Amino acid sequence: QSVLTQPPSASGTPGQRVTISCSGSSSNIGGNTVNWYQQLPGTAPKLLMYGNNQRPSGVPDRFSGSKSGTSASLAISGIQSEDEADYYCATWDDSLARYVFGTGTKVTVL
Amino acid sequence: QVQLQESGPGLVKPSQTLSLTCSVSGGSISSSSYYWSWIRQPAGKGLEWIGRFYTSGSTNYNPSLKSRVTISVDTSKNQFSLKLSSVTAADTAVYYCAREPRDGYNSLDYWGQGTLVTVSS
Numbered sequence: 001q002s003v004l005t006q007p008p009s010a011s012g013t014p015g016q017r018v019t020i021s022c023s024g025s026s027s028n029i030g031g032n033t034v035n036w037y038q039q040l041p042g043t044a045p046k047l048l049m050y051g052n053n054q055r056p057s058g059v060p061d062r063f064s065g066s067k068s069g070t071s072a073s074l075a076i077s078g079i080q081s082e083d084e085a086d087y088y089c090a091t092w093d094d095s096l097a098r099y100v101f102g103t104g105t106k107v108t109v110l
Numbered sequence: 111q112v113q114l115q116e117s118g119p120g121l122v123k124p125s126q127t128l129s130l131t132c133s134v135s136g137g138s139i140s141s142s143s144y145y146w147s148w149i150r151q152p153a154g155k156g157l158e159w160i161g162r163f164y165t166s167g168s169t170n171y172n173p174s175l176k177s178r179v180t181i182s183v184d185t186s187k188n189q190f191s192l193k194l195s196s197v198t199a200a201d202t203a204v205y206y207c208a209r210e211p212r213d214g215y216n217s218l219d220y221w222g223q224g225t226l227v228t229v230s231s
Contacts, residue, residue, distance in 0.1 A: 044222065044223050044224050099147075
């Protein structure tokens with residue numbers, strides 16, 4: 001049972017803005033920074049965002065992240081077909097003393 | 111460029127011990143700047159953090175797996191390993207190794223390609 005809740009799916013037509021939410025609690029998102037991972041079909045997850053809103057080198061700037069209180073979100077501005085993937089939020093949980101992943105969101109480009 | 115590669119048996123019998131190795135290239139596993147982690151993903155399901163190792167010898171394990179998990183490092187081979195004992199079908203998953211910079215962000219910045227382990231008699 002994941003402690004970080006994400007919507008199961010999200011979708012948009014090419015060029016649209018798509019947002020994914022990640023809801024947690026004071027012991028995880030509320031007290032730690034949030035990371036996001038992109039998992040393309042059949043591949044390993046890839047770090048997409050760290051420290052709430054920092055993009056690793058090579059990640060397009062159409063991806064942005066934010067955090068407020070015990071929730072975080074990932075936005076894809078101008079979604080492209082190659083963005084079809086599963087997206088996971090993640091952070092450390094101080095109460096559980098472990099790294100926790102969100103339930104995952106499957107993004108579809110219509 | 112850092113690369114991680116998992117290896118080990120793809121089939122393990124119930125009640126036996128799952129053993130996997132992650133080989134690291136392009137960087138030293140002895141570096142004090144990183145944790146070395148294991149994550150798994152059952153088919154069609156989400157990601158589950160198993161645990162991590164730090165070169166000082168300290169470890170952190172998922173409490174739900176702690177009694178069965180051991181993560182260790184072989185610095186001479188630049189590898190780290192996962193052992194999961196008393197496996198059941200519920201342990202069938204793709205297992206990933208990953209690197210976590212000790213920068214306070216708890217991000218997993220490099221991942222292996224993953225290896226499928228099936229628990230079956």
